[in-house]
Amino acid sequence: MATRVFSDEELEALRSFPAIGKDEQLTGDPAWRERALGWIDGYHDGHGHGPSWRTFWREPSLWPEDATLSLLNTVMRQLGEGGHLAGTKTPFGLRRR
Incomplete structure (x- = not known):
């Protein structure tokens, strides 16, 4: 699997995008939340441990195409x-807790 390393400037630009509204749309949607937590459960069952944040974030079936680092961090914080x-x-x- 190919990975991409972001430069410091790219990471800062990603962090600067607001996660306004989209985070609540995801974490406030019980169907999405259950799908995301179910995906984590399935990963754990298949691997014997939980996924890394990066693996979770890279699951395309869970996230909008325009997801930003800010959105991902906000959603993780809200779920916790x-x-x-x-x-x-x-x-x-x-x-899952």
């Missing part, structure tokens, strides 16, 4: 704060 997601500070520890 909402009590839906655990293991965000442990490598390969991402899991």
Whole structure:
């Protein structure tokens, strides 16, 4: 699988895009939230550990095509704060709470 390394300037530009509205559309949608958490469960069942954030973020069936780094970080924070997601500070520890 090919990966792309972002320059410092590109990362800063990605961080500057607001995640206004889209984050609530995703985390506030029970069907999306269940699909995302189900995907994490399936990954864990298949690999014996949770996915990395990057693996989760790169799952195209979960995210809008125009998802930004800001949106992804905001959604992860909201899922954690909402009590839906655990293991965000442990490598390969991402899991449903």
